[in-house]
Amino acid sequence: MDDRDHRGERIERVSPRRRGTVDYMRAAGRRSNVHGLVEVDVTAAREAIRTIEAATGDAPSFTAFLVGCLARAIEDHPRVNAYRDWRGRLHVFDDVDVNVLVETAVDGDRIAVPHVVRGANRRSLRSLHDDIRSAQGSTDPTELSRWAALAFRLPGPVRRLVWRLPQWFPRRWTETAGTVAVTSVGMAGSGGGWALSPTNYTVQLTVGGIAEKPRIVDGELEAREILHLTVTFDHDVVDGAPAARFVDRLRDLVEDGHGLDSWNGR
Template identity: 30%
Template structure:
């Protein structure tokens, strides 16, 4: 009489607690032998083909491809035939005939040793180390006379070992060197075979950049194939295809500038516990001071000072008072790193997307110098000629979204910085000035800050100082 045994997902080692079914290697009704791989799973470390410790007929499978299983969850059940113990302690020659196939002349017979394979599968014990197994294959495997294959006879569950996740890598058999689940998922989504990649990381580790390169190569090959395809059939079939196929959603790859922005903003939101405070300020006096500065320079007295340049100069003065906001957080060391200089980034919208050029050493520049550098970097951004060095290394960002005609926003911090000041549009609004209602030029200022580097009191003090300088530019004279 056959015994139905349950094979559960074993402990695959290294502290792993779950795995995802990638591919079933057997179907219900298949005959499996001891140590035969039955399912391919993916863990946080590698792809693993899991062998079954029992020999017999698969009676049930649990879970579809793509589903996740915890360690200890049933994978499949196997019907194992009964057997008699050997009469003598021969090294490897216990045998038994299949009871269900005895009446059929063509039914195959199988002989298996009563000892385990000697391998170890965590959670399934081990066989006697001295015993060895010898399989005698049937003479007529392909004979169709039997209605169903007879179950492989085994005396008891036999332990086996989990093989390393192997595959053909560069023409040789070896482990697939992937650690990141994100890298494996990205490869799966784009049908990239990781066994065909050469990793650029330490010890051949496959990194996300390696998968991205493989995706680009595959897309370029597809585009090249499309260009070389015959044109006439495509033209002839176009009306039918358009008429028959429904409109599909447009899919835009997150690559280039847009991809870099998406990665940085996502990382900011996931890593930085940010908070935002804001205040309305009367910018009438600031606008008057700017007009006076530009008038004093005369028709040919040099470049005009922009409002953004004045706000940038105000930011550097505020950061000198509140250096906590000119810092970053070393998460590995659990330390706040206060930076010695201010490299001021400013958001610039271009045809290629949002970029943040950086004004180096803004803390030692005056408003005119900052304005000239902003103008130079903005022109490079518009023509797409900014170098990577001009887009990195910022310590604080100024975002003037008022140019888009909006009043306020809650900026997302430019990781790994600690704060960003947002500036809305400056427009006439009713305002109480000197005890009377008047029409004044009002602007909303928003400060988003990393709550790990400071508390609300520091952030509020910084924003209030900026607002005071906007309302009374003479306050800046103390720091000039």
């Protein structure tokens, strides 16, 4: 419902989901987030995806492809798949559980909702793709329970205590929300550009736009498709040099089209 006055102003009630977003952003903004703005050449990867689709009528989603690359990069640098608890200890997890924002229908509107892809480092690209597509096809994969709806009506300072779960109970947090996150702003627009967002995760990828830019390839100037990717780290867990090595590995995997050659083999 909304209220209107004689001036034509419309006052809308804030939904419980929006309160949750506000709480999350305020809590995440208190963390030691460091952002890396990365350009990744995705020309070969996107061409491979188009080739697969032309040949089979079916192709992996770009989000699933990035999730697979992220999971493999973390396998090579496992200490970034961790949380620091309130006692200063690191909890390092074997499974890479990726929290992905997927666009789906909720109450007749298209909105982005979180979905956790479990054990992404142990799964094929086809499995990751099917998991994400299934979440997108759900009418509401995060339907609020009666107790959750009541919790959103609590005062803000009380509600925001839940976002301290990574420090208090890291294992419980991963069971609820995963170990790392991927969010995309590029899916809603066109052109290049980065986005910076605070996060409650030790590692988060924020997928920006793709723009055509000139690059030197084998000594020749070419127009290439460049993805703008923001990699955010919790500096309380990950230092600069390990973060840089992780980003280099992730870039190599994306530019090499990791996992795409096995798509037809499922």
